[in-house]
Amino acid sequence: DAKTTQPTSMDCAEGRAANLPCNHSTISGNEYVYWYRQIHSQGPQYIIHGLKNNETNEMASLIITEDRKSSTLILPHATLRDTAVYYCIVRLHNTDKLIFGTGTRLQVFP
């Protein structure tokens, strides 16, 4: 079973920041937080991952709370092409399992 809880859906205006929350209250000390997204009719795409510290790459930023029980994925300037289902996943760094939940369906509107 997925170890994360995400809102079913969210809307965001184009050009604004999209902040997608994720709760993972049972996360253990050696588990990482990963984010993937799946655009309609495509396979999932890796976005970012982190353990304790906040992370940033060319796609997004990941903010993890100090107690690590929740995190937020930030798309700083959402575009229409960012419309997708976003999956927050908790996994051990040295395991092969990516367990997907139901994710958050983000709709970016003009």
Add this chain to the structure above:
Amino acid sequence: ETGVTQTPRHLVMGMTNKKSLKCEQHLGHNAMYWYKQSAKKPLELMFVYSLEERVENNSVPSRFSPECPNSSHLFLHLHTLQPEDSALYLCASSQDPANTEAFFGQGTRLTVV
């Protein structure tokens, strides 16, 4: 283009047919995976291969038979499927099973009639 190519993109088969799904990765990865995505359900991990050896089989029925002849190719052989097996079948690869980033193909949309 993720470097993982799946064929065919769409497949319709009868319950008595035998067909195969193909996955090829051009990334030099050593681990490959099959996932199933049914309508309204999360992705389900089916099989994991590491260096051509199957390392995980998540209680998948025997009518699904994977094959990994080399580290670049992965097949899923299908026979006597049921209508409830209709789904999007996704292949993925990563540098190794412990790698952080998995690359997914576009999937094969399978319909069993």
